[in-house]
Amino acid sequence: MLFLIRLVNMLFQIYFYLIIANVLLSWFPHNRSNAIFRFIHEMTEPFLNLFRRLLPFTRLSSIDFSPIVALLALELVYHLVLKLLYALAI
Template sequence: MLLTIVSRLFQLYELAIVVFILMSWFPGAYNSGVGQFLGRICEPFLSIFRRFIPAIGGIDFSPIIALLVLQFAESGLFYLLSFI
């Protein structure tokens, strides 16, 4: 039960990050209510990776690394919770 809840929370956050990234394709999307909400949720996590990974050719690759780190964190947490 606990693993299912944690898994769903990770999936929801990953979806929020993907939607936030895709919003960059639409002008003014970040100014909408959903955009501002997702910005408050996703930007603190993504900003950690933007400090270390520069944009190459105007393309920001830091969200890809952020999603990979999130996947590793989820796997590690599941490994730890499997002992409980």
């Protein structure tokens, strides 16, 4: 069970950093055919678009706050999943 908890922890951390990387990459001009950019974009955009659709106020003018809301939601889900896994481990 400890392996599963560590795996879930690692996966959530990786996804957290992918969202951060997507935000940072959006600030700079880039080549959209770049494989790394495409990977990060394809991994994070479906999750971010969920918040853009459900909460249209996350896009104010040219500033997109959906990554902040997405990171908060991801953190909440992360803690709920960990609590569930720890409860099952006991």
